[in-house]
Amino acid sequence: MTIVAESIILPERRSTAGRLSDFFWRHPHVLLAILLGPPLLWLGLVYLGSLFALLLQSFFSIDEFSGLINYEFTLATYRQLLTDANLDIILRTVTMAALVTLVSAVIAFPIAYYAARYARGKWKALFYLAVMLPLWSSYLVKVYAWKLILAKEGILTWFFEKLNLLWLLDAWLALPLVGGNSLSVSYTGTFIVFVYVWMPFMILPIQAALERVPQNLIEASSDLGGTPAQTFRYVLFPLALPGIVAGSIFTFSLTLGDYIIPQIVGSSRLFIGQAVYAQQGTAGNIPLAAAFTVVPIVIMGAYLWMAKRMGAFDAL
Amino acid sequence: MTTAVLFDNVSRYFGAVRAVDRVNLKIAEGEFFAMLGPSGSGKTTCLRLMAGFEQPTGGHIEIFGETAEGVPPYRRSVNTVFQDYALFPHLSILENVAYGLMVKGIGREERRKAAEDALAMVKLPGYGTRRPGQLSGGQRQRVALARALVNKPKVLLLDEPLGALDLKLREQMQEELKSLQRSLGITFVFVTHDQGEALSMADRVAVFNEGRIQQLGSPEEVYNRPKTRFVADFVGSSNVLSADLCRKLGLKASFASLRPEAVAIAPPSDGALSLSGTVASQSFLGATNRVVIDVEGARIAVASPAARGVPPIGSPVTLSFAPSDLHPMEDA
Numbered sequence: 001m002t003i004v005a006e007s008i009i010l011p012e013r014r015s016t017a018g019r020l021s022d023f024f025w026r027h028p029h030v031l032l033a034i035l036l037g038p039p040l041l042w043l044g045l046v047y048l049g050s051l052f053a054l055l056l057q058s059f060f061s062i063d064e065f066s067g068l069i070n071y072e073f074t075l076a077t078y079r080q081l082l083t084d085a086n087l088d089i090i091l092r093t094v095t096m097a098a099l100v101t102l103v104s105a106v107i108a109f110p111i112a113y114y115a116a117r118y119a120r121g122k123w124k125a126l127f128y129l130a131v132m133l134p135l136w137s138s139y140l141v142k143v144y145a146w147k148l149i150l151a152k153e154g155i156l157t158w159f160f161e162k163l164n165l166l167w168l169l170d171a172w173l174a175l176p177l178v179g180g181n182s183l184s185v186s187y188t189g190t191f192i193v194f195v196y197v198w199m200p201f202m203i204l205p206i207q208a209a210l211e212r213v214p215q216n217l218i219e220a221s222s223d224l225g226g227t228p229a230q231t232f233r234y235v236l237f238p239l240a241l242p243g244i245v246a247g248s249i250f251t252f253s254l255t256l257g258d259y260i261i262p263q264i265v266g267s268s269r270l271f272i273g274q275a276v277y278a279q280q281g282t283a284g285n286i287p288l289a290a291a292f293t294v295v296p297i298v299i300m301g302a303y304l305w306m307a308k309r310m311g312a313f314d315a316l
Numbered sequence: 317m318t319t320a321v322l323f324d325n326v327s328r329y330f331g332a333v334r335a336v337d338r339v340n341l342k343i344a345e346g347e348f349f350a351m352l353g354p355s356g357s358g359k360t361t362c363l364r365l366m367a368g369f370e371q372p373t374g375g376h377i378e379i380f381g382e383t384a385e386g387v388p389p390y391r392r393s394v395n396t397v398f399q400d401y402a403l404f405p406h407l408s409i410l411e412n413v414a415y416g417l418m419v420k421g422i423g424r425e426e427r428r429k430a431a432e433d434a435l436a437m438v439k440l441p442g443y444g445t446r447r448p449g450q451l452s453g454g455q456r457q458r459v460a461l462a463r464a465l466v467n468k469p470k471v472l473l474l475d476e477p478l479g480a481l482d483l484k485l486r487e488q489m490q491e492e493l494k495s496l497q498r499s500l501g502i503t504f505v506f507v508t509h510d511q512g513e514a515l516s517m518a519d520r521v522a523v524f525n526e527g528r529i530q531q532l533g534s535p536e537e538v539y540n541r542p543k544t545r546f547v548a549d550f551v552g553s554s555n556v557l558s559a560d561l562c563r564k565l566g567l568k569a570s571f572a573s574l575r576p577e578a579v580a581i582a583p584p585s586d587g588a589l590s591l592s593g594t595v596a597s598q599s600f601l602g603a604t605n606r607v608v609i610d611v612e613g614a615r616i617a618v619a620s621p622a623a624r625g626v627p628p629i630g631s632p633v634t635l636s637f638a639p640s641d642l643h644p645m646e647d648a
Contacts, residue, residue, distance in 0.1 A: 214402065217404060219367075219398070219402065220396070220404070221404075221415070222369075222388065222389040222390045223389050223390075223394075223395055223464075224395065224415050224416035224464075224467065225416050225419050225420050225467065226390055226416075227390055230419045234415070234418075234419070235404060238406045239406060
């Protein structure tokens with residue numbers, strides 16, 4: 001040995017950065033407070049605070065004549081929310097959100113399953129690219145693109161025509177409620193665009209959940225006599241459920257709050273998002289707009305509570 | 317005697333890798349059969365071929381006389397105890413054990429009773445309401461065993477089931493497994509890389525290397541008369557004598573094996589063979605001392621009784637052993 005240490009303990013560091021890092025090493029809680037403080041402040045004060053202020057608004061009412069807000073505690077706005085016309089909006093939005101969530105889950109599961117179980121190497125990269133790529137382009141561009149695809153003169157009609165299946169499309173559009181003049185002005189169109197736009201938010205959590213299911217559990221089920229259908233029902237699905245619930249929270253709440261898609265593609269009837277937009281903008285009825293935003297919050301709260309009761313988070 | 321499992325020239329290739337290469341074996345009903353080998357030797361793939369998780373690239377597999385190729389795992393009366401147990405984390409212990417009966421459509425009450433009996437059999441009565449995450453490794457191992465046995469399989473496959481347990485527990489489980497197998501009369505096929513485990517538990521042992529069976533026989537045969545260099549090395553670290561030493565001892569074969577405990581550090585008595593060398597190293601193993609002797613550059617290990625005392629390192633010694641302990645081997 002040619003190098004002999006002068007002392008066992010090295011001298012204290014002199015630079016500011018060095019001293020600071022030594023200080024943080026001795027007081028890890030200070031570092032944690034510095035790192036977490038600003039985002040917590042933002043979440044706690046700015047975000048939750050303004051949310052609370054918004055909710056407070058819903059307990060005020062608007063003066064019919066002057067259009068000014070009357071800052072007195074009242075449930076009048078909620079009474080207004082529960083009129084038939086507004087309930088109609090709520091029901092329409094919740095039904096749409098539920099259907100979009102259900103169909104997204106059904107379409108997403110096989111894709112996520114393939115990605116989690118079979119895709120390797122470049123196929124996995126390709127999967128991520130294919131799922132994420134739509135998220136990189138503007139949401140408005142995508143929605144307008146869909147309007148063109150779904151229009152009467154659009155490629156979808158052309159496609160049905162070439163396949164001699166135009167009668168099928170017409171029969172669908174002739175149906176009440178889901179039909180219309182063309183797909184781009186029907187609920188069916190709104191539904192298709194919603195499913196398309198939110199699909200990545202369903203695929204990725206399911207894929208993550210499925211990736212965490214060990215292969216040998218599938219083998220164990222099969223070994224014990226479980227057919228593939230039984231293995232899916234008793235092992236794979238329960239273990240993927242937290243992922244499905246996570247994905248459904250995204251698709252459900254995003255559909256509940258969206259006001260652009262139903263405005264561009266769909267009938268002229270309002271969704272919750274559009275109602276909020278109209279009430280706080282043109283109508284200037286902030287209390288009613290606030291009351292409308294309470295609806296998705298309550299629904300999501302109830303949904304999460306139910307999912308927890310059903311044991312969706314047990315495997316977490 | 318019925319044949320439980322038959323492998324006729326079975327191969328399983330993964331691309332260019334020959335995981336299992338033209339394996340022939342016949343496992344008798346009620347036998348405790350061990351497949352022993354280092355990792356990557358093909359023993360686990362053989363087990364997976366029996367379970368149906370893998371399909372052979374070539375050859376023919378029969379289970380109780382019925383062709384097994386193309387039969388999915390869920391249509392085989394064969395159950396597996398997985399290496400890491402593979403218990404379902406979202407189900408209770410009772411539901412785990414009753415799983416096989418549940419998917420077969422057996423009634424709730426009947427399968428609860430069968431599962432509780434199975435849990436009692438593996439000495440875990442009353443654990444049914446817990447979750448796999450709440451049990452220790454040894455307990456989980458027993459649950460995995462109960463979950464397989466509750467189906468009354470014709471063949472039970474065990475994939476290194478004791479690998480994750482500590483030594484004391486492992487020895488205890490070895491004995492329990494063996495007595496369980498004797499009382500149930502089920503054919504056990506056991507995969508392990510631990511030669512002590514294979515020798516102490518099995519009726520017959522197949523030693524695997526590079527996808528092929530190197531030797532198949534009773535534990536005594538495999539231990540005392542290794543057929544190849546690999547078996548001599550892998551099963552209990554026999555000394556492998558080189559061609560030079562063999563010639564010196566008047567042996568025709570190019571290699572021969574000599575077990576450490578067959579050698580004594582003593583001058584030869586009548587008819588015994590002898591070699592001389594110097595002590596190279598020694599270590600205390602409890603009941604014996606392991607002494608390595610340098611004989612003309614070759615190292616020969618000797619298991620010398622601890623009571624005998626060991627000559628110091630570097631001192632010249634004479635080794636003696638009976639000619640019958642020297643086993644000629646194939647050159648492999």
